[in-house]
Amino acid sequence: MLSILTRGLTFAAIIFCSSSYAGNLIQNSDAHAHIDLDGPWHYIVDPYENGFYNHRYQEHTRDGYFKNAQVKHPSDLIEYDFASAATLNVPGDWNTQQDELFFYEGTVWYQRDFSLDKSRNERYILHFGAANYEAVVYVNGEKVGTHIGGFTPFEFDVTGAVKDGDNFVIVKVDNRREREQVPTVNTDWWNYGGLTRSVKLLTLPKQYISDYTIHLADDDNRTITGWIELGTGDKNAKVTLEIPALDIKHTLKFSDEPRQSFSIKAKPNLWSTAEPTLYEVNIRYNDRTISDRIGFRQIAVKDEDILLNGEPIFLKGISIHEESALHPGRAWSKEDARQLLTMAKDLGVNFVRLAHYPHNEHMVRMADEMGLLVWSEIPVYWTVLFERDDVYANAENQLTEMISRDKNRASVILWSMANETPKSEARLGFITKLANKARELDDTRLITAALDTSSETDKGKHIDDPLSEVVDVIGINNYCGWYGKKPAECAGIKWHSDYNKPVIMSEFGGGALAGYHADAEQRWSEEYQADVYRHNLTMIDNMSFLRGMTPWILKDFRSPRRPLTNIQDFWNRKGLVSDKGVKKQAWYILNEYYQQH
The missing domain is CATH 2.60.120.260 (Galactose-binding domain-like)
Incomplete structure (x- = not known):
């Protein structure tokens, strides 16, 4: 041992x-x-x-x-x-x-x-x-x-x-x-x-089903493909895959290999945000049956578009931390997931960014049921030691465990490799290796990372991070009006990209103490936060390559970095909803924007 x-x-x-x-x-x-x-x-x-x-x-x-x-x-x-x-x-x-x-x-x-x-x-x-x-x-x-x-x-x-x-x-x-x-x-x-x-x-039992993946073929929406793996060797094993609603009953015969692949013709209703169809799937082996609920959909990129089931989609999203809206502390239950994702849907979203680490399994399963697309992330965050092999091995292990758990969830469309990491050769090599590993483990989803390293030019903001070459979808974090410039200065900013790829504005926003009202120039007021949103949304409307956004953040969350007495009190106040569940003015601005787009 x-x-x-x-x-x-x-x-x-x-x-x-x-x-x-x-x-x-x-x-x-x-x-x-x-x-x-x-x-x-x-x-x-x-x-x-x-x-x-x-x-x-x-x-x-x-x-x-x-x-x-x-x-x-x-x-x-x-x-x-x-x-x-x-x-x-x-x-x-x-x-x-x-x-x-x-x-x-x-x-x-x-x-x-x-x-x-x-x-x-x-x-x-x-x-x-x-x-x-x-x-x-x-x-x-x-x-x-x-x-x-x-x-x-x-x-x-x-x-x-x-x-x-x-x-x-x-x-x-x-x-x-x-x-x-x-x-x-x-x-x-x-x-x-x-x-x-x-x-x-x-x-x-001594012989059991250990793992499986079941999904729609990338190039054929009338073929269900995947594999089933046994936990122990059984050269004479027969495993039956059943999807009753599709009249599928398929038997896999095992020999020397513990994993057997399959490809089955079918005509499933495709899972989408409007109709999140899930099918009961039963895998039978000896006297045991493993049941799951799986949706079938395709996700791809074409130039600057994100395609869900072959059709362009704009990802109207919000970022979420795994902090309960029902009780103090870490969210973990099905009820927690339902409450957080219901709050998100009420905002008008079709997409959530689960930041900055893999959330509990109830969140992605509930997203399957509710028709919410998901960005799932590992905590390669800020300044990890990119030069060290042991740090990379740790990150890769967390990536592997995230993908292993959630590879059958239709809602998950993006594996995110990192958030706000500084440019360096070591960092580029580190995250490139992670992206390659993710594609090796699961080639049915898109790769992204949240960047905050765009440069300023006389023409505006320039997306020029070399990590953009590695990912399928570029995420950019930008806090105009909060960590730089006045809110009104944000509306006229022009963005430029060197890459013919879709971009998601993965973070923007500002903080406000719920119930604190003042002039729109007063920091921490609801009016100031609302002004940040108003002008940033104008800026976003002028980004021709933008295909989604996940503003920061659904609700206030605890943070030791935020000690300001009587304002933060160890809460990050960038939530559109307070820690007590009170909607701030900015919530209504974003809600109206999503209703109109």
């Missing part, structure tokens, strides 16, 4: 996800039989990591908190006790559940008991929706794996670690920011720590 990294070691020593389970993430984990491990978990705050390191700063092998030791004799010295410790709800962040943990960055240990009947001789996979940022996982005192990255799923085969009857799982979660991480130390969102998404124990 591989061991956890020690901070500061070189790339060769770093393990992003280690376990005895070798393979991709199990697709559609909720559709597999499983034991739900959500709910209250006991926790211990450990800022000095005493439960992990001894007094020589060496990793414990016998006496760490992961052993869940119990006092058996009055003279026993054990200085922790999960059984008597307080609890945190999982999924959930620790920052908003306990006041004393609001600003906390460091290690928290989570513990949960569960029971198991092993008489069925099954395979057991411990699946985490996400843990921010570094997780070390133990089952019954045995380390089963380590994962790095705060927004993507991971899992470990724990078949050899669990036993019949009573079991326990312990997770060391550390959300400390470090320079070599992805994202790096400086971000403009709250560093919510903990087991922020669901945890489950998958109970699988």
